[in-house]
Amino acid sequence: MIKILTILGARPQFIKAGTVSREIAKYDEIDEIIVHTGQHYDANMSDIFFDEMQIPKPDYHLDINGLGHGAMTGQMLEAIEKVLIDEKPDWVMVYGDTNSTLAGALAASKLHIKLAHIEAGLRSFNMKMPEEVNRILTDRVSDLLFCPTDSAIGNLKNEGFDQFACKVVKSGDVMQDGAMFYRHLAKKPDFDIANDYILSTIHRAENTDDIVRLTSIIESLNTLNKEKQVIVPLHPRTRKIIEVNSIKTEFTMIAPVGYLEMVWLIDHCDIVLTDSGGLQKEAFFFQKPCITLRDETEWVELIENRFNVLAGADKDKILDVYKNFDFSDNFSVDLYGRGLASSCIMQELLKENI
Numbered sequence: 001m002i003k004i005l006t007i008l009g010a011r012p013q014f015i016k017a018g019t020v021s022r023e024i025a026k027y028d029e030i031d032e033i034i035v036h037t038g039q040h041y042d043a044n045m046s047d048i049f050f051d052e053m054q055i056p057k058p059d060y061h062l063d064i065n066g067l068g069h070g071a072m073t074g075q076m077l078e079a080i081e082k083v084l085i086d087e088k089p090d091w092v093m094v095y096g097d098t099n100s101t102l103a104g105a106l107a108a109s110k111l112h113i114k115l116a117h118i119e120a121g122l123r124s125f126n127m128k129m130p131e132e133v134n135r136i137l138t139d140r141v142s143d144l145l146f147c148p149t150d151s152a153i154g155n156l157k158n159e160g161f162d163q164f165a166c167k168v169v170k171s172g173d174v175m176q177d178g179a180m181f182y183r184h185l186a187k188k189p190d191f192d193i194a195n196d197y198i199l200s201t202i203h204r205a206e207n208t209d210d211i212v213r214l215t216s217i218i219e220s221l222n223t224l225n226k227e228k229q230v231i232v233p234l235h236p237r238t239r240k241i242i243e244v245n246s247i248k249t250e251f252t253m254i255a256p257v258g259y260l261e262m263v264w265l266i267d268h269c270d271i272v273l274t275d276s277g278g279l280q281k282e283a284f285f286f287q288k289p290c291i292t293l294r295d296e297t298e299w300v301e302l303i304e305n306r307f308n309v310l311a312g313a314d315k316d317k318i319l320d321v322y323k324n325f326d327f328s329d330n331f332s333v334d335l336y337g338r339g340l341a342s343s344c345i346m347q348e349l350l351k352e353n354i
């Protein structure tokens with residue numbers, strides 16, 4: 001029996017792990033233990049994904065959230081270490097680049113438990129992003145690195161990973177698997193939705209914690225909303241900052257939705273404007289153009305192929321790009337695999353345990 005201990009805590013990790021857990025369940029010889037750090041805790045940021053996507057309920061819930069980076073990561077590290085000592089898994093599996101990812105990676109590495117990182121090798125080359133620090137450190141202590149893209153493989157090569165005692169595998173992107181599986185289960189949300197609308201999300205620290213950037217993005221959405229409905233399922237972090245600063249919003253602001261409603265919203269929108277990592281790719285999966293409200297992205301192949309354009313946070317730039325950018329509509333190109341990432345990951349893990 002192979003025991004895999006999965007660590008997750010934030011919304012995008014539930015979505016990624018949901019897809020991989022469904023694959024793990026196909027193998028009688030693998031036992032999965034799920035640890036939820038508690039980083040995301042509102043029902044519509046956490047429970048809804050477990051319910052709708054039929055992700056197995058976490059075996060451990062650490063309930064650590066709402067803290068600064070140091071306290072959050074430190075408390076998670078301590079609590080995860082205790083679980084690992086009790087459970088003695090063969091592998092720890094972490095996803096992406098959140099504080100939960102880094103805490104899980106450090107705990108595993110210090111106990112010499114093998115570590116698999118899903119979504120390895122991504123880089124924004126902006127060390128001010130908490131996610132960039134988390135992903136670089138996690139990659140460095142991982143034994144098996146599952147890269148979604150060729151550019152992720154290239155990044156690891158450039159950092160000398162060929163010389164390290166680890167294995168780098170191009171698996172494709174597990175979010176592509178998820179989008180293909182859940183597309184047919186999409187649910188129309190229950191509020192007034194125009195035939196043509198823009199879908200937007202904002203939650204990145206670099207935008208929410210800089211009031212000038214946040215105001216400028218919101219003004220651009222207010223302007224766009226005059227000609228087309230702008231629908232924004234708003235992250236609680238952003239909602240709190242908008243409220244505290246009394247920033248005027250003139251678009252359809254809704255609470256975060258579950259993945260099945262989100263898939264419907266992506267599938268039926270005209271265009272996506274976002275600073276989310278996951279949503280940039282989902283726009284591509286559902287053949288929608290995307291304007292990224294950041295100055296750089298880890299998903300460079302979307303930019304290179306003109307499916308996505310970086311507009312930053314400047315209102316005039318965002319509006320100019322919206323009106324004038326020449327997006328590609330040749331969505332047949334294979335950038336993230338064809339929905340086989342989860343099975344590739346499990347095959348590799350099994351090989352490592354023969």
Ligand code: UD1
Binds near residue numbers: 010011097098205277
């Ligand atoms: C985290 C990740 C980010 C990821 C995002 C996905 C880190 C450093 N950042 O950012 O990479 O893109 O998750 O959504 O790990 N809050 C609630 N309810 C919740 C969750 C959050 O009210 O269920 C509010 C709290 O005020 C909290 C704040 O949002 O303090 C920030 O949450 P946190 O998990 O620290 O960071 P995110 O911005 O969600």
Ligand code: UDP
Binds near residue numbers: 256262263282
């Ligand atoms: N998402 C969702 N409901 C929402 C907003 C986003 O289900 O109200 C999904 C989105 O479709 C994607 C994932 O959450 O699959 C992205 O998570 P997020 O933007 O929070 O984090 P990031 O990908 O930037 O780390």
